Amino acid sequence: MSRFLLFVAVLFLFAGCGTPTSNSDDSEMDVFVSDLMAQMTVQEKIGQLNLITPGGGIPTGSVVSTGVEEKIKTGKVGGIFGVYGPEKTRQAQQLAVEESRLGIPMIFGSDVIHGYKTTFPLPLGLASTWDMELIEKTAQIAAKEATADGIFWNFSPMVDVSRDPRWGRISEGAGEDPYLGSEIAKAMVNGYQQNDLTSTTTMMATVKHFALYGAAEAGRDYNSVDMSHLRMFNEYFPPYKAAIDAGVGCVMSSFNDVDGVPASGNKWLLTTVLRDMWGFDGFVVSDYTSVNEMIAHGLGDLQEVSALALKAGLDMDMVGEGFLTTLEKSLEEGKVTEEDINKACRRILEAKYKLGLFDDPYLYFDNSRPENDILTDEHRQVARQAAARSMVLLKNENQLLPLKKTGTVALVGPLVDSRSNMLGTWAPTGDFNLSVTVLEGFQNVVGNDVNILHAKGANISDDPAFAEKINVFGPKIFIDERSPETMLREAVSVSRKADVIVAVVGEATEMTGESSSRTDITMPPSQKKLLRELAKTGKPLVVVNMSGRPMEISEEVELADAFVQMWHAGVEGGNALPDVLFGDYNPSGKLTATFPVNVGQVPIYYSVRNTGRPQDGDTFQKFKSNYLDAPNSPLFPFGYGLSYTSFEFKNLSIDKATIANNEDVKVSVEVTNTGDFDGEEVVQLYIRDMVASITPPLRLLKGFEKVFVPKGETKTVEFTITNDDLAFYHSDLSFYAEPGEFEIYVGGDSNASLATKFTLE
Known part of the structure; x- marks a missing residue:
């Protein structure tokens, strides 16, 4: 300890010399560290x-340190x-x-x-x-x-x-x-x-x-x-x-x-x-x-x-x-x-x-x-807000959502009351026992106004061998003692008594994360069968997908009247979901990863480069770059997400049509809320370099702003495009923009069509 105090004394000696600046701090650090290393x-x-x-955390390999105390005492450990x-x-x-x-x-x-x-x-x-x-x-x-x-x-x-x-x-x-x-x-x-x-x-x-x-x-x-x-x-x-x-x-x-x-x-x-x-x-x-x-x-x-x-x-x-x-x-x-x-x-x-x-x-x-700083009420409130804002509305046929806070709701699915799957992967310091389930969230948010019925309906997976792989860090897939047929009949029976069905399906926590790659990213067969049977009841069907990745969900989206991508939403996810479904929060989430039509399209992303034989549209064309059995387009593109209201983009303008190499371009666009709810929109700006020395992407995100627009009102959103936004790395790894024409697209997802152009001289 005396040696450590000597080092502290040296530190204070240098800290007292003059007014501290970044350079002087670095100099003091250099001297201190050099003095220590000399010893x-x-x-x-x-x-x-x-x-x-x-070994107190989650090991991601087969090795755990041994002889820890002795190694620390003998100076053989820098960190733990x-x-x-x-x-x-x-x-x-x-x-x-x-x-x-x-x-x-x-x-x-x-x-x-x-x-x-x-x-x-x-x-x-x-x-x-x-x-x-x-x-x-x-x-x-x-x-x-x-x-x-x-x-x-x-x-x-x-x-x-x-x-x-x-x-x-x-x-x-x-x-x-x-x-x-x-x-x-x-x-x-x-x-x-x-x-x-x-x-x-x-x-x-x-x-x-x-x-x-x-x-x-x-x-x-x-x-x-x-x-x-x-x-x-x-x-x-x-x-x-x-x-x-x-x-x-x-x-x-x-x-x-x-x-x-x-x-x-x-x-x-x-x-x-x-x-x-x-x-x-x-x-x-x-x-x-x-x-x-x-x-x-x-x-x-x-x-x-x-x-x-x-x-x-x-x-x-x-x-x-x-x-x-x-x-x-x-x-x-x-x-x-x-x-x-x-x-x-x-x-x-x-x-x-x-x-x-x-x-x-x-x-x-x-x-x-x-006791004072961990899992406080304030922190849980931020978690609830984050969970609600992360959810992405992918479909809302006939404005089924938001739901009315009346009548009877059937909550069905293996993830409705699955506390161990709320947090999601890589939450080693979290405690799933403290999380709010979807069932509890519905009871908390609308339990006094809505009659809530519940049935599990299916296991996450019926395959014991698969469940064993997933349950390596504790039970995440519980295979019910009842037969799949019994659970399915119960779910259908409960659903027929309801005004609307909310089915919460998807992945267990450990179906994503480290060492959880999958060649099949479809909904597990047990849950797919459940959704098919629920759709046959004729009741309005809201499907909520709890997952850690984009999934192949084409059939599920088709079966649903409304579809919400919930992700694994954390400790307050159970409260946040009814906040969204019943309209206390108008969804504003947007996808940051493309959802494929099927896994055969993978890898799939929006910022592709054209081939020499580009496809025009999604109709198959012989000798073009396309598939015989699927479109090139995804199920849902990057940046996509619906709201309970609607937005119109108009009056896209730029402050100059031609710029010099060191000039910026100011872009403005008007966003009007044309629907019946106040809401937020993520205004996205994409740029396309029309001609370049290497094949340019069809478009690249270069700006975005999340804006709140009350119903019936219009807001002007402004962006600044800099020279760096136009630049790219060349074969010699130099980074600069090339002169030529650029197109700008602004809208609510990566398919934005409102466009203008300018030229860099």
């Missing part, structure tokens, strides 16, 4: 590169995750600070993906709000709760662009678009870090998974990625760079290989792009045992792949302990240098400095905070 042995430096878990609560985290920190030779504090991390105890909709759902202020607020709340529980380093945001709904982890990101993904990345980083890492209510964010994890071949998790550098920089890299530009403190490398080299050992990714091109000055952590997994990739034994990772620019090894057990030998054999080790160690120590740990290593371990 460290090589083994202690390597210890700082070791991230361990005692899977330990929760200020008492336990303080005890672990005391081992490092009071019993190791130099008393260097540890960093405490966790996966806080869509909330801590207050679980918000899963990220694909949150993205569907198109509400950056709300998304930032959810991250801010997550940071406040996590830090109250002793966690101040977050393995979030996940910003991987994905265009393949077969991939289970599409649920954790913002969908298919790099522009929207970039805006959300910035909002999340700002929410977590709030530009002040020394605050006790903020946490260091980690952007992941660098890079291209969402483009795994065949949508199969951990699979290879092979694409041109042009596509990387133009379509997949922007959200990572946006997070870097927002000041994110940490980057996590991905499991997959890129250009044939696994990301955790890929120097082009971790050094050339991340540091040399983008100027990232934080530290890089591997994903769970991804250093060790390079052995299976075929790059060598543990010593060889650990040396490769370190020299590539990886700073911290998560769980695998390849660094801890092999780097000293590699140093002796000349496979790594002490400078390689010093660079990585310095970055870890700098992160701890920025977090204020050398000032107070117990900064985040206040026993009074959990």
Whole structure:
């Protein structure tokens, strides 16, 4: 402890010299870290590169750290995750600070993906709000709760662009678009870090998974990625760079290989792009045992792949302990240098400095905070708002919705009363027992006005072998003791007594997420059969789909009179659904990932490039780029979502028809609420480069604004198109706009037809 206090004294000495500025802060940090490193042995430096878990969280591999206490005492641990609560985290920190030779504090991390105890909709759902202020607020709340529980380093945001709904982890990101993904990345980083890492209510964010994890071949998790550098920089890299530009403190490398080299050992990714091109000055952590997994990739034994990772620019090894057990030998054999080790160690120590740990290593371990700061009524209210705003109305035949708060409603489906499936995937710090089910939500919101009938109707799946795969972290699919026929008869009987049926169907939590890729993204047969029978009753049918990915739902949409994409909506999802269905909230969510007609269209996304034989419309044309058995168009496009009201776009104008290279274009459009309800619309602006040196996408999102428009009123929405909005990466990776004609499209989804054009000279 005395050595630690010596370091603190040095810190205060430098902190008192002059008025602090960014440069002076960096200088003080450099001196402090250099002084500390001068006292460290090589083994202690390597210890700082070791991230361990005692197994308290959700392991995503077969390895859990052992001998944790002894390793901490001997300076062999730089960080830890899977330990929760200020008492336990303080005890672990005391081992490092009071019993190791130099008393260097540890960093405490966790996966806080869509909330801590207050679980918000899963990220694909949150993205569907198109509400950056709300998304930032959810991250801010997550940071406040996590830090109250002793966690101040977050393995979030996940910003991987994905265009393949077969991939289970599409649920954790913002969908298919790099522009929207970039805006959300910035909002999340700002929410977590709030530009002040020394605050006790903020946490260091980690952007992941660098890079291209969402483009795994065949949508199969951990699979290879092979694409041109042009596509990387133009379509997949922007959200990572946006997070870097927002000041994110940490980057996590991905499991997959890129250009044939696994990301955790890929120097082009971790050094050339991340540091040399983008100027990232934080530290890089591997994903769970991804250093060790390079052995299976075929790059060598543990010593060889650990040396490769370190020299590539990886700073911290998560769980695998390849660094801890092999780097000293590699140093002796000349496979790594002490400078390689010093660079990585310095970055870890700098992160701890920025977090204020050398000032107070117990900064985040206040026993009074959990009761006051975690899962508060205020936080639950934000979660309810986020859940309602994330839901996307996909169909509303004959204005069935909103429902009237009278009569009898039949609540049918395996997810009506399924508490364990409300939170969604990757909510390791959430407690599903605290979530509100759909049945409870209906009782809370309309129970005094509406007669509510309930029947399960079907299992999520009738297949025990499939259920076993899903239930690895606890029961999510419950196979009822009753026969499927008995449950189905009960559901039909109950439905015939109702004025309207609300069927809540979809996926169990673990049917999406990590290691949950699916080749079949249709509704499970048990639920498909249920919906067919409910439709035969002739009663108005509202189908609510609870899922973590776009699904193949063509038949289900056809059967339904109204269809709502609910996602896994979090701890307050059960209350939010009736808020939407009964009109207390007018839905405003918009899809951020395209819904295919069938899985054969996958990967599918809006920003396609034309072929030399483009199809005209959706009618099959021989020798054109189309299918014999399906349209090119999706079931629902990117940006799509209905409201209980209607909106008209008109009077699209620009301030100049021709601009010079350094000029902006001002765009304005009028949005009129032509329906019977107040409502919000996401006004979306797309740009098309008509002629370019590489084949341009047919359109790209370059602006959006979510606006509230009272019924009968008109609002003017304005955008500014900058030169960067027109620019793209070229074959030499230079980034600039080419002169020529550009078209602008404005509307409520990616099929927007209101258009104008301008020319860049």
